[in-house]
Amino acid sequence: MTITSSRADARPGTDAHPLHPEHTPTGTVQLGVFFQGVNSSTVWKLPSSGDQVAWESFERLVTKAQDGIFAAFFLGEGLRLREHRGVPFELDVAGRPDAQTLLSALASITQDIGLVATQNTTYNDPADLARRLQTLDLLSGGRAAWNVVTTDNAWTGENFRRGGYLDHADRYTQAAGVVDIARRFWRGEKIDHHGAHYTVQAQGSLPRSPQGEPVLFQAGVSPSGRDFAAATADVIFSPYGSLDAAIDFRRDIVDRTLAAGRDPQSVLIMPGAEFVLAASDAEAHDKLVWLREQQIGPQQAIAFLEQFWGRDLSTFDPDGPLPDVEPEVEESDVTRGSGFQFGKAKELTESWRAEAAEKGWSILDFVRARQGSRGGDFVGGYDTVADRITEFARVGAIDGLNITPWLIPSGIDDIVDELVPRLQDRGVYPTEYAGSTLRANLGLPIPA
Ligand SMILES: Cc1cc2nc3c(=O)[nH]c(=O)nc-3n(C[C@H](O)[C@H](O)[C@H](O)COP(=O)(O)O)c2cc1C
Numbered sequence: 001m002t003i004t005s006s007r008a009d010a011r012p013g014t015d016a017h018p019l020h021p022e023h024t025p026t027g028t029v030q031l032g033v034f035f036q037g038v039n040s041s042t043v044w045k046l047p048s049s050g051d052q053v054a055w056e057s058f059e060r061l062v063t064k065a066q067d068g069i070f071a072a073f074f075l076g077e078g079l080r081l082r083e084h085r086g087v088p089f090e091l092d093v094a095g096r097p098d099a100q101t102l103l104s105a106l107a108s109i110t111q112d113i114g115l116v117a118t119q120n121t122t123y124n125d126p127a128d129l130a131r132r133l134q135t136l137d138l139l140s141g142g143r144a145a146w147n148v149v150t151t152d153n154a155w156t157g158e159n160f161r162r163g164g165y166l167d168h169a170d171r172y173t174q175a176a177g178v179v180d181i182a183r184r185f186w187r188g189e190k191i192d193h194h195g196a197h198y199t200v201q202a203q204g205s206l207p208r209s210p211q212g213e214p215v216l217f218q219a220g221v222s223p224s225g226r227d228f229a230a231a232t233a234d235v236i237f238s239p240y241g242s243l244d245a246a247i248d249f250r251r252d253i254v255d256r257t258l259a260a261g262r263d264p265q266s267v268l269i270m271p272g273a274e275f276v277l278a279a280s281d282a283e284a285h286d287k288l289v290w291l292r293e294q295q296i297g298p299q300q301a302i303a304f305l306e307q308f309w310g311r312d313l314s315t316f317d318p319d320g321p322l323p324d325v326e327p328e329v330e331e332s333d334v335t336r337g338s339g340f341q342f343g344k345a346k347e348l349t350e351s352w353r354a355e356a357a358e359k360g361w362s363i364l365d366f367v368r369a370r371q372g373s374r375g376g377d378f379v380g381g382y383d384t385v386a387d388r389i390t391e392f393a394r395v396g397a398i399d400g401l402n403i404t405p406w407l408i409p410s411g412i413d414d415i416v417d418e419l420v421p422r423l424q425d426r427g428v429y430p431t432e433y434a435g436s437t438l439r440a441n442l443g444l445p446i447p448a
Pocket of ligand 1: 036037075076077078118120148149150151152219220221222223224225226237238239272
């Protein structure tokens with residue numbers, strides 16, 4: 001991918017045309033590895049696919065990431081299994097050990113890498129959550145982070161004692177309150193809070209860790225999610241991994257950060273990314289085609305479409321055209337927990353049918369193209385991808401990338417062995433850990 005017009009003139013620190021006049025690119029990137037909470041993108045049917053919940057898989061992955069000077073090992077969270085036709089969705093790799101328990105164990109076998117727990121603010125109680133995160137921060141010597149999420153589906157909400165579910169706007173109001181209480185708890189303040197959703201009378205009693213308190217990540221990109229991140233987060237885990245989208249997102253976040261009265265340099269952005277690498281570009285593109293075949297078979301393709309059509313499509317041929325039947329627009333219980341907006345079903349399925357017909361795609365082709373590894377800018381030969389990442393860093397679009405490996409546990413081996421040295425040669429990636437805490441490695445200050 002190439003970048004256009006004024007963007008091509010940008011230089012870290014000496015920009016004639018910076019992305020934003022109030023933001024100075026650092027010209028460097030960090031890497032994280034993202035272990036999803038519930039997913040259908042890692043390949044689980046190869047002989048080399050490891051157990052997705054076994055200790056050995058986490059141990060191998062975190063050790064390799066630390067060898068590659070990764071800033072963070074990152075756990076997603078899925079609190080309720082997705083269901084399909086009344087039973088757990090069997091084509092998902094589903095379920096995850098509790099993040100803080102697992103990260104506490106991983107802290108004992110690692111020395112440098114940051115440990116990021118995704119924890120939602122809609123269901124957790126603030127003082128309890130704050131104490132557990134602070135414990136992880138202490139146990140790890142100042143390497144803990146909290147990825148603050150609000151979680152986007154009522155299906156998960158039904159599983160919790162209080163029942164019900166918060167409106168979108170209320171979820172971020174709640175998130176701001178939960179984070180505020182957590183921070184005060186970490187600082188040992190006496191808290192006496194009586195709010196709409198919870199009452200907290202507490203005072204933190206643990207000592208501060210070497211990094212002061214956990215780093216705050218945030219994931220969720222609606223306007224209110226972005227405002228919340230700009231006002232609160234240290235690092236945003238965004239879904240924008242293509243250069244143009246990353247540039248637009250950075251500009252927007254710098255504006256929102258300024259509006260919130262914060263220094264735009266203090267909010268880092270690390271998009272999620274999937275890498276497909278090989279010795280040459282041609283080999284990497286062949287590998288991507290092969291990978292899509294591994295990820296999406298006939299069953300997955302039909303099940304994927306059923307989520308959007310809201311009805312049984314098992315009589316349709318995966319090698320034939322997209323279903324010519326209408327979706328059932330009212331909420332169906334075919335797949336639950338996908339976060340899909342049923343009101344848009346008709347519009348969406350019509351546009352998909354038109355796209356597939358125009359391109360001559362079967363159901364299988366369509367779903368593979370749409371759902372298979374979305375490598376985007378990060379599919380290519382080692383040198384090509386190293387050059388692209390260097391470009392992202394040079395223009396200041398991102399501060400790092402959070403990589404979802406397509407294979408567990410060896411999916412980052414080529415990144416560590418082949419890509420990292422090339423990034424180091426280009427001067428955009430650390431050659432050693434900058435310090436012993438996550439804040440030190442991300443270049444973040446210790447909070448007062
Ligand atoms: C890159 C990314 C990763 C996310 N990971 C998780 C996760 O692991 N668990 C979770 O419950 N929600 C996760 N979310 C969803 C957020 O919690 C949020 O509910 C959702 O994006 C809706 O918020 P929004 O409307 O502000 O985008 C993630 C969101 C993004 C953008």
